[in-house]
Structure formats: C-alpha cells, structure tokens
Amino acid sequence: MPALTCETLDGGVALLTLRNPPLNLITLELTAQLIDAVARVRADAGIRALVITGEGTRAFCAGADVSEFADVRGDVVGKKLARENEAMSAVRALPIPTIAAIGGVCLGGGAELAIACDLRVIDETAGIGFPEVHLGVFPGSGGVIRLPHIVGLPRALDLLYTGRTVPADEALAIGLATRTAAAGNALDDALALARTLAAGPALALSLIKSGAVASLTQTDEEAVAASLVDSARVFRGPDVDEGLAAFAAKRSPRFTAGRDADIQAQEEPE
Template identity: 45%
Template sequence: MQCQISDPSQLVLLERYNDGVAVLTVNNPPLNLFTLAMTRAFDWRLREIAVDPGIRAVVLTGSGTKAFGAGSDIKEFKEMFESGQVIDRKLRYENEVFTRLEDLPQPTVAAIRGVALGGGLELALCCDLRVAGQSSRLGLPEVKLGVFPGSGGLVRLPKIIGETRAKELMYLGEPISAEQALTWGLLNKVVPDEDVLGTAMSLAAELAKRPAVAIRVMKKGIREARVLGREAAIEATYPLSETVFASNDIKEGVAAFFAKRPPEFKHS
C-alpha cells in the first residue's frame, strides 16, 4: 500500500492509503493523554474523515507502543475541577467528539498497543471493532479518583460486555488483561504486540473492500436499534433497505453471484 500523509496537526495524525484505509493516530506520547487541545484536534480530523469519500475504513491507534491512551491529563483535569469547569469545558465537548467517532459513516477499528485506560478505553469503545496486543491491559480506573467514566464509558461499556461485567470493571477500577477482555467480548482479536497495527490495517482493508453503502446503512441501523424499541427499530430498517436497493453495489453483487465471479464494488 502506498501512503500519503495529510498535513498532520501536532496532536492527531491522519494517513490515507490507496486501498481506502485511513489511519488516525493520537500523537501525545508516551501515554497519549487526552487534553482539551487534543479533543479539538481529534474533532477536526473526524470532520475531515466523515466527508472524504476516498476513506472507506478507519484504523485508530496511539503513538508508540506504551499506550493506546491512558486517559485524561490529570493536571489539566485538576485545574478544570478547581475552577468548576469540568462538565462544561471537558465532558460535554469530549462526549460530543467521542460520539462523532462512533457515528462516523465508515467502519472503525481500534488498534490497541499498550494500555487503554480511562478515556483511552472510552475512546476505543466508540470504535466498531477492537484489536489489542497480548500484553495490553484495559480498564476504567476512574472510581479510584472518586469519579466515574464520564466520557461515555458508563453508557457504552454495559452495551458491549453486559451489565454484570461492566459493573465489575467500573466498580473495582482494576484493569484486565487482553485475553480476559477478549473472553468478555470487549475485543475482537488479541495478537502478538508487534502485529497489532498490521492486523488492524488488514482488517480495515477487508472492510474497505465491502460495499460502502451497505456498511453505512448497517452501521446506522445498529446504532438506531440501541435507542429505539424493537418494532420501531425494525421499521427503521426499511428506509435503509431502500438505500441499499437503489445502489449500484447491489446490482454488481447479484450479477457477480450469478456469474460466479468476485464482485467489483464501486462503493456507490
């Protein structure tokens, strides 16, 4: 794959590859802590990705191998807390941006190298799929500071791994191993540490080959099903089906099936 780096900001890097994959890197090593400036840069990159038709799958990772993300910069958090600005300056905006990641039309894969703690894990929860290294540890330790996962973890984690396990992870605040996270359904794959990014990129490349219209409507339908009742969620799939049936990809998919050849999707 050939790579072209898009004028990266200092905090969040965006690399586009010629197979439709983009790699988004949180670049605040060694722990890739989230600051207000980082959130702004991340927001800008997400808006850029959302409107780029050349990007059909996204890999999210952290700079270096020590941490995917170790949460918030505690010094900055302390300053906001002491000035009574945590909710308005940090949490509201951070939740808005994390939700923007979750709502990207493209499928997303988190490539977790090192630890994913606090806001770092909350960020990974916004991705569709998650790949981690064998030595990775994941957790939400906020309770040890007397707070809770306020950037969406409280809402998203129980939906991914169930309430009982989510309560254990959040109430105790102790990190778990990658293998345990895989068993709990928090991860899709656990691979040798040195293979994390390559595995995530290969997975994203496969996703980018799938018909983009179908991927988008499935992602939207799954998201809507979380907030709608069963009947309303099923009803909401019909407009999504209309979108798929009007696409060129379904015509190519059916034609390729009967011709017994691989489909050549145009993602339209």
C-alpha cells in the same frame, strides 16, 4: 507538533494516530484536534474505513492528562467533559467502520475512545480498563453509557466499580475486544481488517452500523420499520447489481460505489 495525525492510506483507509508520547494522554488540545480530524474523515467520501491507534508501544492511550484538571476544576463539564463527549460521539457516529488498534495500556479516556469505535483489535500483551473510580469519579466521556451495550450490564458494573485492568484474553472473552493480535501486530492486523471492510459495499456497511446502533434504543416494531426503509435504500444502489453479477460469475465482487450511492442513483437522469 500536532497531538495527533490523520493520514489517508491506500484502499480507502484512514489512520488516525494519537501522538502525545509516552502514554498518549488526552489533553484539551488533543480533544480539539480529534474533533477536527473526525470531521474531516466524515467529509471525505473516499475514506471507507478508519483505524485509530496510539504512537509507540507503551500505550494506545492511558487516559486524561490529570495535570490539566486544576485548570478546569471550576467547570470540568463545560471545559473538558463536554468536548470529550463531542469527540467520542463524533467517532461513534461516523458512517464507516471504525477500528481501534490497541497496543500497550488502554485506560480511562483511552478506553472510552476505544469503545466509541465499532471494533477493537488488541495486542495480546495489552490491557484495557476504566480506573476513574480510583480518583473518585467515573468515566464521564461515554464509558458508563457505551460499556453496558458491549459487555452487558453486570460485567460493565464489575469493570466500572473495581476499575481493574482487563488483560487481552479476558477482553476478547467478554466482548470488550473483538480480536486479539500477536505481540506488536495490533496495528497491522487492524489495517488489514480495515482494508477488507473498505473494499466492501459502503452503503450496506453504513446502514448495518446505523441500524444496529439505533436498534439498541428502539422497539422491535420501530427497528423492523427502519430496517425495511434501509433495505429499500440498498436495493436502489448499484452495489446490488455488482454483488449479483459477481455471484453469478463466481468471482469476488468489486464494490466501488459510495455510501450515498442510492441518492446518486436517484439523481442521475434517465
């Protein structure tokens, strides 16, 4: 049985489900399958948004399978953490909106996977945390790197130092979650949001994401220069024509172009 599944739904949405019940723990095999699944999503131009969730109601993902630690103790970085970082970075680098649908507990590596996504929809009964410090280690698969950008440095250090689990309402208040859902509705709400985003202008959304992420490490001058290049790209694509036509006609736009629409437009013969 696969450790995860990835299916393409209607409306250009892909659903990736961790399937290692009851807690959907991260194993070496799950990590390998996650890397492969994300690569397939990236290569499929028909996928315009991705939702990641966990099987069942107990957990999105409760972290690493500690029973594997004995097998990798001599080279935990090479055999485990390097691969996990490869997986998390691949999720982060996807040029489409990504949403974590969090039901139940979301801890450790599961929380790192969630914050590798752009958005997090969390069940009102769920919690999220980084308890690695209680094992004498720290979140080595992106948690220390990404969490400060999401909640700010002081809050990130509070969560990482204490390892406490944050309830859904607090997660929303500090920006760790982007939306809360009624009990049992996190996946449905995340899919609805994904379909809305998938219907948007793919190139613009891709450039919004890449520009926002890049700006975290750029000077203002560098970010402005990159933004002007990206603006030129969207104005070369067909989505602008559709957006303006829809605005003039007072109707909803119907964006169908892909995230490389500007390149395709340049390659078309005159």
